[in-house]
Structures are given as C-alpha cells and as structure tokens.
Amino acid sequence: MWEAQLDASLARPQVTGFYDKPTGSIQYVVADGATRRCAIIDPVLDFDEKSGAVSTGNADALLAFIEESRLELEWILDTHPHADHFSAAHYLKEKTGAPTAIGDRIVDVQALWKAIYNWPEFRADGSQWDRLFADGEIFHIGSLPVTVLFSPGHTLASITYVAGDAAFIHDTMFMPDSGTARADFPGGSAVRLWSSIQRILALPDTTRLFVGHDYQPGGRDAAWETTVAGQKRSNTHVRSPTSEADFVALREARDKTLPMPRLILHALQVNINGGRLPEPEANGRRYLKFPLDGL
Numbered sequence: 001m002w003e004a005q006l007d008a009s010l011a012r013p014q015v016t017g018f019y020d021k022p023t024g025s026i027q028y029v030v031a032d033g034a035t036r037r038c039a040i041i042d043p044v045l046d047f048d049e050k051s052g053a054v055s056t057g058n059a060d061a062l063l064a065f066i067e068e069s070r071l072e073l074e075w076i077l078d079t080h081p082h083a084d085h086f087s088a089a090h091y092l093k094e095k096t097g098a099p100t101a102i103g104d105r106i107v108d109v110q111a112l113w114k115a116i117y118n119w120p121e122f123r124a125d126g127s128q129w130d131r132l133f134a135d136g137e138i139f140h141i142g143s144l145p146v147t148v149l150f151s152p153g154h155t156l157a158s159i160t161y162v163a164g165d166a167a168f169i170h171d172t173m174f175m176p177d178s179g180t181a182r183a184d185f186p187g188g189s190a191v192r193l194w195s196s197i198q199r200i201l202a203l204p205d206t207t208r209l210f211v212g213h214d215y216q217p218g219g220r221d222a223a224w225e226t227t228v229a230g231q232k233r234s235n236t237h238v239r240s241p242t243s244e245a246d247f248v249a250l251r252e253a254r255d256k257t258l259p260m261p262r263l264i265l266h267a268l269q270v271n272i273n274g275g276r277l278p279e280p281e282a283n284g285r286r287y288l289k290f291p292l293d294g295l
Contacts, residue, residue, distance in 0.1 A: 153193025
C-alpha cells in the first residue's frame, strides 16, 4: 500500500532551502508548481541566548520569498519539537493565518517535558496546533499529496513528510558525511531511530532527501539535499553492511560524548507550546524557566 501510494504520487515539488548558520538548521519552502500553493517546513524564530533577544529575520525571509515567488502559503509544518532553535510556527500563523501542524505523538513529548518543567497547568493535548498528523495520513499542498511517516528515535514525536519525490527527514539522517542524529534526548531511542531510518531507506532510491541540519564538516559549504541511494551508499553510520546492533552501539557510544544542545532548555518550553513565547508577566516582560539539574 505504501509503495503504491509513492508510485502514484511521484510529482516533483519545488523545494527551496534556507540555511540558518547559528543553529545549522535548514528551513524549507515546498511548492506545488501546478497550483502555486506552498508549505513552510521547520521555520526558525531567531533567538540570542546572551541577550535574550527574539527576532524574526529568518521567518520574514521565508515570507518575502513566498511573496516574490507569487506563492500562496497553505501550511506551516514542523517535523518535531526542536531542541536547538525556537519554532517560528506561531509567528507565521499570526502573520498569515495559515494552519500549523505537527505529528500527533507531540502529546507524548508534551507530557514528558511538562513534568520536567513542572507545569501542572500546561495543556499536553496538542491543541497548540491546528492539525495533528497520524502515521500514514495524507494531506495536500495544492494538488500535491503528502504522506506522513512516523519516524521516532531522535524524539518521541518525529515525523517525515513525503511529498512526491521529496522527503523531509528532519533529524533522522544528516548529509552522508555527517551520519545520523543523536538519540539521547529525553524520550529518544537509538533502536527506534534505526527502525525509522530503515523506513526512509525503503523509499525509492531516487527519492530526494532533505535534512534538518548541516554542521559543515571540514568547513565545506552547507548542504541539505541528498537521495536514498546516496545515503545507502555513503552515510557513515548506516551504509551496508551495518547491522542494527552495530548502529545502536555506535550511536549510543557517540551520544555519551556529546554535550546537550545549548538551547535545549530554552527551546523546548517554546516548541512544545507550538512556538508560543511565554506570556508577559505583570511588568510586561516574558521569562523563560529552567529546571536546574533537570537533564
């Protein structure tokens, strides 16, 4: 059934990536050429942790591109609740009115981080988004069908969007020279990450894969597009003859050496709330909250 859906929908959407160097994140505008409708995937809200300043340069650049390209924004999509940047989904919804969406397992991440942040009043029901997508669900960008592929491991809620010949694989795999994403965040699992990677690699070899981050190993230029065949052939963590046991051992050993992302405690309290910043307090200022020794 899954393969049949793919064979019937191998349209070629127009994909434009926008690289945010401070976080190594890639944001995407995905357009259906037939209808000129588009979606934004994984938009970044700029944040400077040294000054506490929030700004909208990245998000405004996406909107400017859409206007200049004479596109109509239909969706604002996140692949998962990010640990290294704030999501600009709520800001973009306020600016455009377009609906926001994420995978339906976001409620599991919300429940986990609600406890970490000690937020008894927080609504861990996914109501902060307009749409929650289930595994295998199909929606449309214009006339382009998009299939949702549940792909946990990096987080409990990660999903991949498969739109025609393009798949937006967030933090399962990076470019082949960078391997795969870590799986040691609360709720992460190297075993589940391996399974998710295998589902993605079962897509046709010519499927274009668009990654969520690039950290420019060796100082090369930023890159974010590869293919299923390219990952099978060259990904340093999953290329044949790597087994599940070998991958899990490698991933877990590597994760033990990595520091937590510098913005994880800043970002999760915003991103499990659909990209909403904390409400202003009596003095008109907004405040972030950190659990000491929480991780």
